[in-house]
Amino acid sequence: MTRRPVEVGDPERLYTVTGGRSRADGDAFDLVTLIVAESDPAPWMQSEHVRILRLCRTPSAVVEISADLGMPVTVVRILLGDLLATGRITARHPQQGAGAGVPLPDSALLEEVLHGLRRL
Amino acid sequence: MPVPATPPQRRSHAPRPVSAAAQAALVAAAAAAGAAAVAAAPGAAGPWAAATVCAAWLCLAAAVVAGAGAVNRARRAAAASEAELRTLRARAARAAAESAQLADTALPALAARLRDGEPAARVLASLPPPQDPRLHRLLRLLAQELEDAARRTRQAADDGGRAVRQLALAADGVDRLTAVTLPAAVARLRDGSSADTVLGRLELPPDGRLRVLAEATVRELALGERRAAAAREAGARALSRVQAAVVSMLADLREMQDRHGEEVFGDLLRLDHSTSQLGLLTDRLALLMGGRASRAWNRPLPLESVLRGAAGRIAAYRRVRLHSSGTACVAGFAAEGVMHLLAELMDNAANFSPPVDEVHVYVEERTAGLVVTIEDSGLKMADAAMRRAEEAVSGRSDDLARLQGTRLGLTVVGRIASRYGLSVSFRPSSRGGTGVVVLFPPQVLSRPGGAGTGEPAPGTDVLTPEPSAPTAAGSGSGSAPARPAERAPLPAGATAAPGAGTSRAVPGPPPPAADRRVATPGGLPVRPPGRTMAAADRGRHDPGQSPPRAREAGDAGARFGAFAEGLARARPPGSPEGEARAGRGSADGAHRPQPRTADPGNTAPDPGAARAVPEPRTPGHPPAGAS
Numbered sequence: 001m002t003r004r005p006v007e008v009g010d011p012e013r014l015y016t017v018t019g020g021r022s023r024a025d026g027d028a029f030d031l032v033t034l035i036v037a038e039s040d041p042a043p044w045m046q047s048e049h050v051r052i053l054r055l056c057r058t059p060s061a062v063v064e065i066s067a068d069l070g071m072p073v074t075v076v077r078i079l080l081g082d083l084l085a086t087g088r089i090t091a092r093h094p095q096q097g098a099g100a101g102v103p104l105p106d107s108a109l110l111e112e113v114l115h116g117l118r119r120l
Numbered sequence: 121m122p123v124p125a126t127p128p129q130r131r132s133h134a135p136r137p138v139s140a141a142a143q144a145a146l147v148a149a150a151a152a153a154g155a156a157a158v159a160a161a162p163g164a165a166g167p168w169a170a171a172t173v174c175a176a177w178l179c180l181a182a183a184v185v186a187g188a189g190a191v192n193r194a195r196r197a198a199a200a201s202e203a204e205l206r207t208l209r210a211r212a213a214r215a216a217a218e219s220a221q222l223a224d225t226a227l228p229a230l231a232a233r234l235r236d237g238e239p240a241a242r243v244l245a246s247l248p249p250p251q252d253p254r255l256h257r258l259l260r261l262l263a264q265e266l267e268d269a270a271r272r273t274r275q276a277a278d279d280g281g282r283a284v285r286q287l288a289l290a291a292d293g294v295d296r297l298t299a300v301t302l303p304a305a306v307a308r309l310r311d312g313s314s315a316d317t318v319l320g321r322l323e324l325p326p327d328g329r330l331r332v333l334a335e336a337t338v339r340e341l342a343l344g345e346r347r348a349a350a351a352r353e354a355g356a357r358a359l360s361r362v363q364a365a366v367v368s369m370l371a372d373l374r375e376m377q378d379r380h381g382e383e384v385f386g387d388l389l390r391l392d393h394s395t396s397q398l399g400l401l402t403d404r405l406a407l408l409m410g411g412r413a414s415r416a417w418n419r420p421l422p423l424e425s426v427l428r429g430a431a432g433r434i435a436a437y438r439r440v441r442l443h444s445s446g447t448a449c450v451a452g453f454a455a456e457g458v459m460h461l462l463a464e465l466m467d468n469a470a471n472f473s474p475p476v477d478e479v480h481v482y483v484e485e486r487t488a489g490l491v492v493t494i495e496d497s498g499l500k501m502a503d504a505a506m507r508r509a510e511e512a513v514s515g516r517s518d519d520l521a522r523l524q525g526t527r528l529g530l531t532v533v534g535r536i537a538s539r540y541g542l543s544v545s546f547r548p549s550s551r552g553g554t555g556v557v558v559l560f561p562p563q564v565l566s567r568p569g570g571a572g573t574g575e576p577a578p579g580t581d582v583l584t585p586e587p588s589a590p591t592a593a594g595s596g597s598g599s600a601p602a603r604p605a606e607r608a609p610l611p612a613g614a615t616a617a618p619g620a621g622t623s624r625a626v627p628g629p630p631p632p633a634a635d636r637r638v639a640t641p642g643g644l645p646v647r648p649p650g651r652t653m654a655a656a657d658r659g660r661h662d663p664g665q666s667p668p669r670a671r672e673a674g675d676a677g678a679r680f681g682a683f684a685e686g687l688a689r690a691r692p693p694g695s696p697e698g699e700a701r702a703g704r705g706s707a708d709g710a711h712r713p714q715p716r717t718a719d720p721g722n723t724a725p726d727p728g729a730a731r732a733v734p735e736p737r738t739p740g741h742p743p744a745g746a747s
Contacts, residue, residue: 022386
C-alpha cells in the first residue's frame with residue numbers, strides 16, 4: 001500500500017472559494033490597486049473575506065493580499081469584487097492616491113531597490 | 121357308538137326278573153295243569169293221559185330251560201357292551217379335557233414363553249406332553265413356528281432400533297454441522313485464518329461422509345474468501361496508485377493556478393473540479409475495497425474548509441449552500457474521513473433533487489457535539505428507501521456482496537461513520553425533500569485555540585484510522601494527533617515542501633518556554649507525558665503563542681517581499697519579465713519566508729504555512745514524497 005503523504009495544502013479547491021467563478025466581474029482591480037476595509041468582518045462571512053477585511057485595515061495592494069492569502073490574484077479579484085459590491089471595501093489606484101502630476105518611479109528602479117534591499 | 125347302544129340296554133334291564141319268575145310260574149302252572157288233566161282223565165285214559173301230560177310238560181320244561189339259557193347269554197353280552205361303552209366314554213372325556221387344557225393353558229403359556237425368548241425345546245420339556253401323539257406333534261410344530269416368528273420379530277425390532285439410532289445420529293451431525301461448525305468456520309475464515317488452521321481447530325463431525333462434506337465446504341469457502349480478499353487487495357492497490365495520481369494532479373493544478381494568468385484560470389478550475397470528482401470516486405472505491413483515503417491531515421481543519429472541501433468534490437457544488445459561522449475545527453485524524461462522508465451525503469442530496477434546487481448545509485453547535493444538516497428539496501424518500509438508506513449508513517452491512525450497484529456512497533458513509541463514531545440519520549426535510557443529520561461527537565472536533573469543548577477524549581487513540589498504517593519517518597504521521605511521541609521528531613524536510621524548513625528556521629521572537637515544551641524547533645509536536653498527541657498538537661498551533669505579525673512590527677521588507685511575490689504570481693509565465701521574477705523568486709527562496717511570518721492567518725511554525733509560498737512546491741511533490 002502506498003504511503004499517504006501528510007497533506008499540507010488546503011482541503012478546499014479554489015473554485016469552491018469563488019463559487020465557480022473564474023473571472024472577476026469588472027476591471028476594478030489591477031495588481032497594485034490599494035484596498036481599504038470599510039467595515040469589520042461579520043461572523044457569517046466567508047473566511048477569505050474575513051481575512052481580507054482584517055488585512056485591509058491598513059491599505060494593502062491586491063498583490064499583497066494575494067500573497068497573504070496564498071491565492072492567485074484572479075481569485076483575490078473575485079473576492080474583492082464581492083466585497084466591493086457590498087460596500088465593505090474601497091479601492092483606489094495608487095496614482096490617484098499619489099496625486100496628479102507626480103510620476104511613479106518606474107518598475108526597473110523599484111526592482112533595483114528590491115535587489116538592494118535583499119542584499120542587505 | 122354309545123348313542124344307539126343305549127335303548128337295547130334299557131330294554132334288557134327291566135324284563136330280567138319278570139322273565140325268571142315267569143319261567144318258574146309257567147313250569148309250575150304247566151305241572152299243575154298236567155296233574156289236573158291226569159286226575160280228570162278217565163281211568164282208561166289215565167295212563168295215556170298221564171304219559172301225554174308228562175311228555176308235554178317235559179317239552180315245556182325243556183323249552184323253558186332253553187329259553188332261560190338264551191336269555192342269560194343275551195344278558196352277558198349286554199353287560200360286556202355296557203362296560204366297553206363306559207371305557208370309551210371315559211376316554212372321550214379325557215381327550216376333551218386334554219385338548220381344553222392344551223387350548224386354554226398350555227398354548228398361551230407356550231406362546232408367552234417363546235415370545236420371551238425361551239428356546240422351544242426347553243419350553244416343550246417343561247410342559248406336560250399331551251397323550252395324543254397328534255396333539256403332541258401339533259404342539260411341537262406350533263412351538264417351532266412360534267419360536268421362529270419370535271426370533272424374526274426380535275431381529276426386526278433390533279434392526280429398526282439400530283436404524284432409528286443411526287438416523288438420529290446423522291440428523292444430529294447435520295444439525296451440528298449447519299448450526300455450529302460451518303458458521304464458526306465461516307467466521308474464522310472471515311477473520312483471515314487459512315483453511316488448514318480452521319479445519320484443525322474445528323470440531324469436525326464424526327461421520328465420515330459429513331466430515332468429507334465439511335472439509336470440502338471449508339476449503340471451498342476459504343478459497344472464496346481468499347479470492348475475494350485478493351481481489352479487494354488488488355483493487356485497493358490499483359486504486360491507491362490512482363489516488364496518488366489524483367492527489368499529485370490536484371497539487372499540480374493548484375500550482376498551475378498560481379502560476380498562470382486569468383486567461384487559462386477558468387479551464388484550470390474546470391480541470392481541478394473534474395479531478396476532484398475523480399478523487400471522490402477513487403476514494404469511494406478504495407474505502408469500499410478496504411483501502412484508505414487518498415489524503416491525510418495532521419492538523420485540525422476549520423469546519424468551513426472541511427465543508428467546502430467536501431462540496432468541491434461533487435459535480436453540483438454550485439448548488440450547495442453552506443451556512444456555517446462557527447469556529448469549530450475537525451481533528452486532523454478524522455478530517456479526511458469527515459470530508460468524504462459529507463461529500464457523499466451532499467452528492468446524494470444533489471443527485472436526488474431537481475437540478476435547479478439548492479442543497480442547504482447547516483451547522484449547529486451543541487453540547488453533544490456538532491450537528492451538520494444537509495437538506496435537499498427533492499422528492500421525499502419513500503419509507504422503504506429511507507429504511508434502506510438508514511441501513512446502509514449504519515455501517516452494519518459490511519458485505520460487498522450485498523451492495524446495490526449505485527448505492528456505494530452510502531455504504532462508504534456507513535463505514536466512515538462507524539469508524540469515527542458519527543451518527544447519520546435521515547428525516548423528511550421541511551423543505552420538502554430529505555434531510556440528513558450528521559452528529560459529530562466531541563472527540564473528532566477540536567478548537568483552533570485548543571481551548572475547551574473540543575478536547576479529544578482519552579479514548580481518541582481507538583478512533584485513529586488504520587492503526588496499522590505505516591508511520592515511517594519519511595511520511596510524517598498521517599494522523600499525528602494519536603501517534604506516540606517518539607514518532608514526532610522527524611526530519612523536517614521530509615514532511616514539508618523544500619524551503620519550508622528554512623521558513624520555520626526563522627521564527628520571529630524565540631518562543632516562550634511553554635512553547636518549547638510543545639513543539640520541537642522544527643515545528644513538530646512534542647507530547648508531554650499524560651497528554652494526547654492531539655492536545656500537544658493543538659498547543660503547538662495555539663495562535664496566542666505564535667510570533668507577532670511582522671507587519672505590526674513595521675517590517676517594511678516583509679511587505680515588499682509579499683508585493684514582489686504577488687507580482688511574480690500574477691505575471692504570466694510567458695512574459696520574460698515574469699519568468700525572470702519567478703526564477704529569481706525561487707532562487708531567493710531563503711529570503712522569502714519573511715512574508716510568511718507576517719501571515720496573520722497561519723501560525724508560523726505550522727508546516728502548513730508553506731502553502732503561502734507556492735514556488736517551493738516542486739511539481740508533483742506530494743506523490744513523490746509519498747510512494
